[in-house]
Amino acid sequence: MSARDWQGLSISAVLLALAACLPLLGDDYYLTIGVTIAMYTVLATSWALFSGPTHYISLATAAFFGLGTYCTALGIENGLSYWMTLPIAAVLGALVAGLVGIATLRLSGVYFVIFTLGLSELVRQIVTWAQNVSGQKGLYVLTEITEAHIYWQLLGLGALVYLAGWAIGRSRLGFALRIIGDDEEVARHSGINTARAKVLLFMVSGATASVVGGMLAPRYIYIEPSTAFTPMLSFLVVIMALLGGVGRLWGPIVGVIPFTLLWEAISASFPNQTTLLLGFSFLVIVYLLPRGFVGLLEGLRRRVLQREAYA
Amino acid sequence: MNRRTILGTVAALTLATGLAGTALAQDTLKIGAVGPKTGPLAGGAEVSFWPNVQLWAHDVNAAGGIDVGGTKYMVEIIEYDDQTNPGETIKAVQRLATQDKADFVLAPYSTGLNIASAPIFQRYGYPMITHTAISDQIEDLSNKFPNMYFLLGGATGLAGGVVEVLSDMREAGEIGSTVAMVNVADAFGIELAEAARPRMAEAGFEIVYDNSYPLGTQDLSPVIKGAKAAEPDAFVAFSYPPDTFGLTEQAKIAGLAPKAFYTAVATAFPAYAGRFGAAAEGVLGAGGIHADGDAFKEYAARHMEVTGQAPDFWASAPTYASFQILQMAIEGAGTTDREKVAEYIADNSFDTIIGPIDWDENNANAKYWTVGQWQGGVFKGVASTGRDGAVAAMPKTGWE
Amino acid sequence: MDILITGLLLGGTYALIAMGLNLQYGIARIMNLANGEFLVAGGFAAFWFYTAGQVSPLLTIFIVAPLAFALNWLIYVVMLRPLVRRAKSRGQLEVDAILTTFGLSFLSVGVMLALFGGDYFSYSYLARPVQILGDTFALNRLTAAVAAVLICGGLWLWLNRSRAGMSIRAIAVAPDSARLVGIDVPRLSALAFALGGAVTAVGGSLISTFLTLDASTGVLFTLKALVIVIMGGVGDVRGTIVAALMLGLLETFVATVIDPGLTLAAAYLMFVLILLFRPQGLFGRKTA
Numbered sequence: 001m002s003a004r005d006w007q008g009l010s011i012s013a014v015l016l017a018l019a020a021c022l023p024l025l026g027d028d029y030y031l032t033i034g035v036t037i038a039m040y041t042v043l044a045t046s047w048a049l050f051s052g053p054t055h056y057i058s059l060a061t062a063a064f065f066g067l068g069t070y071c072t073a074l075g076i077e078n079g080l081s082y083w084m085t086l087p088i089a090a091v092l093g094a095l096v097a098g099l100v101g102i103a104t105l106r107l108s109g110v111y112f113v114i115f116t117l118g119l120s121e122l123v124r125q126i127v128t129w130a131q132n133v134s135g136q137k138g139l140y141v142l143t144e145i146t147e148a149h150i151y152w153q154l155l156g157l158g159a160l161v162y163l164a165g166w167a168i169g170r171s172r173l174g175f176a177l178r179i180i181g182d183d184e185e186v187a188r189h190s191g192i193n194t195a196r197a198k199v200l201l202f203m204v205s206g207a208t209a210s211v212v213g214g215m216l217a218p219r220y221i222y223i224e225p226s227t228a229f230t231p232m233l234s235f236l237v238v239i240m241a242l243l244g245g246v247g248r249l250w251g252p253i254v255g256v257i258p259f260t261l262l263w264e265a266i267s268a269s270f271p272n273q274t275t276l277l278l279g280f281s282f283l284v285i286v287y288l289l290p291r292g293f294v295g296l297l298e299g300l301r302r303r304v305l306q307r308e309a310y311a
Numbered sequence: 312m313n314r315r316t317i318l319g320t321v322a323a324l325t326l327a328t329g330l331a332g333t334a335l336a337q338d339t340l341k342i343g344a345v346g347p348k349t350g351p352l353a354g355g356a357e358v359s360f361w362p363n364v365q366l367w368a369h370d371v372n373a374a375g376g377i378d379v380g381g382t383k384y385m386v387e388i389i390e391y392d393d394q395t396n397p398g399e400t401i402k403a404v405q406r407l408a409t410q411d412k413a414d415f416v417l418a419p420y421s422t423g424l425n426i427a428s429a430p431i432f433q434r435y436g437y438p439m440i441t442h443t444a445i446s447d448q449i450e451d452l453s454n455k456f457p458n459m460y461f462l463l464g465g466a467t468g469l470a471g472g473v474v475e476v477l478s479d480m481r482e483a484g485e486i487g488s489t490v491a492m493v494n495v496a497d498a499f500g501i502e503l504a505e506a507a508r509p510r511m512a513e514a515g516f517e518i519v520y521d522n523s524y525p526l527g528t529q530d531l532s533p534v535i536k537g538a539k540a541a542e543p544d545a546f547v548a549f550s551y552p553p554d555t556f557g558l559t560e561q562a563k564i565a566g567l568a569p570k571a572f573y574t575a576v577a578t579a580f581p582a583y584a585g586r587f588g589a590a591a592e593g594v595l596g597a598g599g600i601h602a603d604g605d606a607f608k609e610y611a612a613r614h615m616e617v618t619g620q621a622p623d624f625w626a627s628a629p630t631y632a633s634f635q636i637l638q639m640a641i642e643g644a645g646t647t648d649r650e651k652v653a654e655y656i657a658d659n660s661f662d663t664i665i666g667p668i669d670w671d672e673n674n675a676n677a678k679y680w681t682v683g684q685w686q687g688g689v690f691k692g693v694a695s696t697g698r699d700g701a702v703a704a705m706p707k708t709g710w711e
Numbered sequence: 712m713d714i715l716i717t718g719l720l721l722g723g724t725y726a727l728i729a730m731g732l733n734l735q736y737g738i739a740r741i742m743n744l745a746n747g748e749f750l751v752a753g754g755f756a757a758f759w760f761y762t763a764g765q766v767s768p769l770l771t772i773f774i775v776a777p778l779a780f781a782l783n784w785l786i787y788v789v790m791l792r793p794l795v796r797r798a799k800s801r802g803q804l805e806v807d808a809i810l811t812t813f814g815l816s817f818l819s820v821g822v823m824l825a826l827f828g829g830d831y832f833s834y835s836y837l838a839r840p841v842q843i844l845g846d847t848f849a850l851n852r853l854t855a856a857v858a859a860v861l862i863c864g865g866l867w868l869w870l871n872r873s874r875a876g877m878s879i880r881a882i883a884v885a886p887d888s889a890r891l892v893g894i895d896v897p898r899l900s901a902l903a904f905a906l907g908g909a910v911t912a913v914g915g916s917l918i919s920t921f922l923t924l925d926a927s928t929g930v931l932f933t934l935k936a937l938v939i940v941i942m943g944g945v946g947d948v949r950g951t952i953v954a955a956l957m958l959g960l961l962e963t964f965v966a967t968v969i970d971p972g973l974t975l976a977a978a979y980l981m982f983v984l985i986l987l988f989r990p991q992g993l994f995g996r997k998t999a
Contacts, residue, residue, distance in 0.1 A: 028409055029410055039398075057805070114941040119979070125975045129496060131496070146430075216398075219398075220398075271348070275817050282814030286811050349829065358830060532852075552831060586833050
């Protein structure tokens with residue numbers, strides 16, 4: 001590892017440690033926002049691990065999230081401990097993602113986008129139907145887990161995702177993916193197993209979303225299909241990641257943080273026009289920041305560097 | 312800085328913090344209200360929840376405010392839209408507690424959103440008198456969240472009421488023993504259907520058609536045709552608002568006209584009678600109210616006058632009653648200390664627009680309306696678990 | 712027989728939902744996530760005219776169509792054309808379109824909420840039984856299905872017989888080559904987008920006679936429309952019609968014969984299977 005890597009790693013570790021101190025401040029309001037940010041950061045970053053290099057836009061986040069939620073809820077109802085349900089959710093998410101990945105290899109562009117959307121709905125419909133047939137009553141996840149616990153868990157998972165992303169970026173797999181993103185034909189000709197690379201990454205991102213769903217189940221307490229599988233979640237994750245920029249590992253988080261804060265400010269100040277103003281500010285961002293927040297930040301950095309060079 | 316800029320700054324600050332009237336904080340009670348203004352449940356909340364928030368605030372302030380130990384406090388409502396997303400409900404209640412420093416928070420709308428935010432209500436000691444939460448886990452929930460109260464009843468009671476009404480009609484010789492039952496495959500619909508099946512069997516009813524349909528089904532005619540082919544004496548649908556309308560319309564078109572026709576949520580909405588007019592006559596539905604009582608009539612008239620729309624005949628009045636209970640408890644306890652107010656709620660019974668309310672061992676109101684019926688353009692309660700004023704259910708005579 | 716007719720009627724409804732999006736996506740290349748909101752807006756217009764002035768929804772569509780056309784044309788020219796210009800690749804445009812129209816859909820929900828509240832709007836129009844071959848059907852659904860046939864037929868004729876239609880199809884197949892042979896791509900794209908919006912809004916007016924809508928329901932229709940358009944193959948009118956009818960028949964069949972609880976599961980299963988065997992949709996062309 002180079003000095004630069006060490007520098008990056010230590011900065012990340014310090015940031016992570018700082019973030020972990022948030023619950024110690026004792027302000028529950030900031031903690032709640034922190035949970036939202038952590039949740040979307042993990043989801044958007046793991047989403048970008050797959051979609052960034054391959055340019056495949058997946059709208060299946062809700063499917064994996066819902067799977068994880070149900071996994072934890074059903075597990076706890078059947079006497080498993082909460083900690084047992086998370087690995088199960090991860091394995092299940094990875095399995096489903098693997099199957100879907102293999103099935104969708106032939107799809108490209110918008111067909112893949114809508115396929116994943118249809119898939120989410122399919123999973124949701126099957127879960128709902130099974131719940132109805134089995135006569136399962138409302139699912140309750142009554143635990144002693146608090147917001148702070150959920151927050152720390154999400155941070156931990158986030159750290160794992162970043163490590164994974166960093167490791168992938170340095171590995172042969174990451175190299176393969178970048179080539180696929182640039183030109184799949186070239187990748188195939190140079191002997192890269194494009195199929196395996198894509199499926200593997202999709203599994204990582206599916207498993208992560210599934211675990212996030214499991215972690216959030218104790219927060220929602222009452223689990224119903226319409227909240228666990230809400231299509232809005234898939235869209236929001238995509239939007240936040242794209243607003244940040246998917247070319248960099250740290251791209252999604254710089255999309256998630258301003259987006260969540262903006263969302264919070266608007267919902268707090270304009271309860272009757274929340275949706276309207278969200279939509280409006282959204283359009284403004286898209287037009288003013290064509291390359292996302294990453295573009296904005298890198299532009300600033302370049303300008304600063306240039307100024308230093310001239311000085 | 313000239314005066315204009317100062318004024319501007321002050322205005323901007325007030326706007327930014329959302330605390331209009333901070334200077335008057337001594338004379339007002341800040342009451343938080345969180346519910347869906349957008350998202351899948353917004354349609355229901357616009358009928359049962361938001362108008363009552365407005366009406367209650369209007370009523371309290373028109374009467375000079377809430378009397379806390381001799382001082383009158385006006386109420387100031389702080390509203391938030393949770394977009395029918397439990398994560399947003401949690402955030403909004405948290406915001407009310409820590410940023411807006413709300414003195415009290417009204418219970419949110421719907422089962423899922425109430426339960427998701429219950430831990431926050433508990434942590435800040437807010438009494439939570441739910442008006443639209445229906446659960447069969449009331450015992451567990453009230454053990455875990457002692458501040459949580461349930462006004463609207465449980466799935467078991469609601470389903471039991473249906474069986475009771477059908478039994479009565481059968482005894483009167485109006486219907487036979489066959490029932491076609493459908494339910495929407497979502498939490499509430501599933502719970503009701505599940506609670507109804509054993510009770511139907513116990514009462515000697517034969518379920519000749521039993522199916523579910525997914526939320527968001529765009530054509531319910533196969534369901535109705537299937538039910539019709541089974542030639543039932545009674546049709547029971549544990550449905551949600553859009554499909555309650557859809558099922559009724561299809562039944563009308565296909566000529567499915569049993570003597571007992573029941574649809575669940577939204578049957579009690581004024582829009583139901585608005586859409587189906589005279590055809591709604593005789594339709595049974597979830598909920599009901601003592602519609603002929605003076606208390607309700609007077610409430611309905613005020614509701615119309617203040618909000619410009621009519622209340623529904625199920626959750627509207629209990630929603631208002633839950634706000635009333637909060638008000639009475641604050642006045643009764645003579646303090647805005649939330650712990651004392653919560654204690655007062657637990658130890659007392661309350662006389663509200665839906666009649667006297669007292670709590671059972673699970674902090675639930677055990678006496679609630681279960682079934683109502685459209686009779687002469689009004690949705691009247693026909694069965695309850697102990698409320699006064701029920702009228703007899705009458706057989707439905709076709710759709711014309 | 713009953714299943715066949717009920718299924719075809721439902722298919723007609725689906726065609727109304729999806730046809731507008733097909734024009735917008737297939738030709739103007741905008742994956743319009745705000746499509747469902749225009750459908751709801753069309754439905755609201757019908758509701759308002761009917762309850763306020765007893766105007767039949769069948770007449771309302773003649774007011775709705777030009778309004779929606781103008782509004783969508785404006786949206787395309789003001790908001791979307793800059794994106795088309797700045798996009799370096801098809802993928803870039805797709806991403807930008809998703810972001811923009813997602814914002815637009817929020818904006819539209821907000822506007823509708825401000826204009827007419829979040830309450831359900833439901834009214835009864837032509838809710839009368841009609842007998843076809845001994846079975847009973849709803850007249851309002853039949854009317855919508857007939858309208859769907861007229862609209863789709865009209866579009867098909869226009870695309871295949873008129874000069875403008877031919878040019879538009881050329882854009883759908885090969886936008887770059889179309890430019891070379893002197894087709895005014897920007898103008899026709901705007902035209903297709905606006906036309907798509909008008910068709911969607913008209914569909915909404917017709918659908919509101921039997922479905923209960925509220926300001927927030929648009930996204931459900933957008934999802935369904937996306938699925939149908941993709942299943943049929945992007946940019947192909949026939950594909951959308953066939954996919955819509957298949958979906959209607961399948962859902963009715965499953966609901967009647969198997970279990971109504973599985974209708975939507977079956978619909979999405981069919982969608983998934985079709986894409987597995989025909990990655991370009993039923994009538995899609997293999998393009999890069």
